[in-house]
Amino acid sequence: xxxxxxxxxxxxxxxxxxxTMDLFxxxxxxxxxxxxxxxxxxxxxxxxxxxxxxxxxxxxxxxxVLDAAPLRHMLTPGGFRMSVAxxxxxxxxxxxDVTGYRYDAADPDNARPWxxxxxxxxxxxxxxxxxxxxxxxAPDACLVNRYExxxxxxxxxxxxxxxxxxxxxxxxxxxxxxxxxxxxxxxDRAARxxxxxxxxxxxxxxxxxxxxGVLALKEGQHALTGRHRINLTFRRAx
Ligand code: MD6
Ligand code: FE
Numbered sequence: 700x701x702x703x704x705x706x707x708x709x710x711x712x713x714x715x716x717x718x719t720m721d722l723f724x725x726x727x728x729x730x731x732x733x734x735x736x737x738x739x740x741x742x743x744x745x746x747x748x749x750x751x752x753x754x755x756x757x758x759x760x761x762x763x764v765l766d767a768a769p770l771r772h773m774l775t776p777g778g779f780r781m782s783v784a785x786x787x788x789x790x791x792x793x794x795x796d797v798t799g800y801r802y803d804a805a806d807p808d809n810a811r812p813w814x815x816x817x818x819x820x821x822x823x824x825x826x827x828x829x830x831x832x833x834x835x836x837a838p839d840a841c842l843v844n845r846y847e848x849x850x851x852x853x854x855x856x857x858x859x860x861x862x863x864x865x866x867x868x869x870x871x872x873x874x875x876x877x878x879x880x881x882x883x884x885x886x887d888r889a890a891r892x893x894x895x896x897x898x899x900x901x902x903x904x905x906x907x908x909x910x911x912g913v914l915a916l917k918e919g920q921h922a923l924t925g926r927h928r929i930n931l932t933f934r935r936a937x
Contacts, residue, residue: 736830739880739892742866742904744831750870751897753823757931758872758923760817761843764788767814768806770845776800782850783913789816791840791936793859800859802840802936816841823899824868824933831901833866838933846876846916846928854881854889854912857934865935866903872896872931873924874916881910896921 734748750757770784773795787793791802792813806813820841828836840860844852857867871894878900881889887910894900902909916928 734897739900740906740909742831742906743880743900743902743909745892745894746827746830746899746901747895748897749827749830749899750823750872753819754872754897754923756819757817757823757870758929760819761929761931764814764817764843767811768792769808770843771808782846783852784845784847784850786813786843787841788814788820788843789838789840793840793842793934793936802859820931820933823870827868827870827899827901828866828903830899831866831903833901833903836865836868836933836935838865838868838935840934840936842932842934844930844932846874846913846930848916848918848926851915852913854879854885854910856908856910858908860934860936862935863907864903866901866907868933869900869902870931870933871898871900872929873921874919874926874928876916876928876930877914879910879912879914881912883908883910885910896923 732748734746737745737747739745765786768786770786772780772784774780774797775795776797776799778797791804792806794801794803794807804812821838824838825836873896875893875895878892878894879889880892881887889910920926
C-alpha cells in the first residue's frame with residue numbers, strides 16, 4: 700500500500716469528507732490522558748475516561764436502541780414533564796408517570812419489551828463495576844438519559860431496585876455536566892463533581908442510597924453528541 704492509499708479523501712470545496720465512523724474513530728484515538736480511578740466516597744469511585752476508548756461503539760449501538768425505543772419526556776408523579784429525555788434497554792426499564800416510579804419489562808409507549816442491552820454496554824458496565832471492587836455485576840436495566848442545554852435532574856435517591864447490594868454504573872458521554880453528590884439525607888450538603896465525556900461513576904455499598912442530581916446542562920457542542928449529554932445508568936433492578 701502506498702502512502703496515498705492511507706490518506707483520507709481530499710476535502711471537497713473546503714468541506715472535510717468524514718463518515719460517521721471516521722468521526723468516532725478520530726474521537727476514540729489516543730485519549731489525552733489514560734483512564735484513572737478516583738475515590739469519591741466509601742463505595743463510590745469516578746473512573747475518569749473509562750469509557751473514552753469505547754465511546755464510539757457505545758454511541759453506534761445506542762442508535763439501534765433509540766430506533767426501537769425512542770427517547771421521550773416522562774411525567775413525574777407530580778405531573779411535571781421531565782426535562783431529561785429518557786429510554787431504556789435490557790430486561791427491565793425505569794419508567795415514571797403520574798402513578799409513580801417503577802421498573803417495567805415493557806415500554807409503556809408501545810407495550811413491547813425494551814430492546815436488548817448491547818454487548819458493548821454490558822462489557823463496559825461489568826468492567827467499570829470491577830474497578831470499584833464489585834465483581835460479577837450483571838445489570839438487567841440500562842436507563843438512557845439525554846440532556847439538552849438547560850435540562851437537569853433534581854436531587855434524588857435510586858431506590859426502586861429490588862436489591863441494594865449491586866452497585867450502579869453511570870457513564871457520561873458528550874457534553875460535560877456537574878454531578879451533585881449528597882449524603883443519605885436530602886438536607887445533607889451536596890458536593891459538585893464535574894463529569895466529562897468518557898467518565899464513569901460507580902456507586903454502591905455504603906454509597907448506594909446517597910442523594911444525587913445533575914445541574915442544568917450548559918450550552919455547548921460535542922463532536923459525537925452535538926448539543927447533548929448522554930448518560931447511561933446501569934442497574935440490577937429485578
Ligand atoms: C445522570 N444519573 O448522571 C443521572 N444515579 O445523568 C443518576 O441519576 C445516577 O449517575 C445513580 C448513580 C449514578 C448516577
Ligand atoms: Fe440516580
